[in-house]
Amino acid sequence: MNKTIVIIPARGGSKRLPGKNLKLLGDLPLLAHSIRYAQQHTFIDAVYVSTDDAAIKEVALSYGAQVIDRPEQLSGDLEPTVSALKHVLETLTDEVENVILLQPTNPLRPETLLEEAFRKYNQGNYDSLFTVTRNHQKFGKIISDKFVPFNYEIGQRSQDLDPLYFENGLLYISKSRLILSDIILSENAYPMVVNHPYALVDIDTQEDFDYAEYLLGKVRSEK
Template identity: 50%
Template sequence: MKNYLVLIPARAGSQRLPGKNMRQLGDKPLVGHSLAYAQDNGFSNMVVTSNDARVLEYAKEVGVEVIKRPDALAGNEEPVVTALQHAVDQLQKKYDAVILLQPTNPLRPEGLLNEAVSVFEQEGCDSLMTVSRSEHKLGTISNHQFIPYNYQMGQRSQDLEPLFYENGLLYIFKTELLKQGKLLGAKNYPLIVDHPFAEIDIDTEADFKKAELYLKHYTN
């Protein structure tokens, strides 16, 4: 097995859901679910990068290494890749690959992480991302007219051409890609996830309420 680093970026300053990374979801804060998930799957090399004092303190309390993220790398328009680059640059130990777990995707199928690592190694990937199939009939609007994009009017949903969306549950990528400012490489494997947890990506209060419902319904 390669030498993996689990990176969890959890910046302060969410505008739509202030303080969301430390919002209590079930028995732990949002960021705690990603930490516990990595630990439960046998990963111990974990780092939280954040400019939020509460997040950093919580991570320390549960025995996880922290990197203070500069505020200059924590703005609303700043891509997450710069925070990841900064975190890896601060570490003395070198890693073959990075596993990115975003706190905004706190619910993940139990065996997904180890499955993803196995696929990543077996396929010799540069990177791996999780995707899920979209069952929606999509279209565009032009001159107040709806124009179907992925179907024809009257077509059954089950006959749609398979289209997939990036669900954000996890990413794995070679550390060398970060030096190029990339998370996804030329040989990127899309791992299909067919699970209700793929629907959870928390940006708003409504998203958080949905996560609470799914946590209660699918884990009890």
């Protein structure tokens, strides 16, 4: 029984940054950062990459992940992530209890984050958990050419703002029964706060990739 598995969804098509999942970040393909990260944790029973791409499959296998071939109908731009996760669970013969989603576009994660998150998930008996980061910006809407503050009043200091948080994508943990019901996060999902520069990395463009390279280089130079 694979009680806890990691699934890394990695499509071949990327319009804004072609081939991004295999693009070298440091000395590893982008995808391999998440595979290696998962492999460091003894409580993970298996690491699966879901892909529709032969080159991604080859790289995933070479780094020790197992590969689930994703059907074309589940590989479109508008297809939700949960459909790829559900397909993996439906393909496996083993019973799975917990699914950890690691997105290849979030390749940099604090070393102890997954262990801490999984401990919190188990101790709190949650059915799902995800990571969030506090945002300190002043947001507003533009209505009829007028700026209308959303989370503050004009003249209010940034440090006095009501806290707002964003979903940073570093990791998600969910019961497999939720995913089989087409849900990754339940209404009671635990929001784990992560305040770390890595939480600002979500690679969709070349600029995002450049920033990830900068952060990775900075961390390595400090070791």
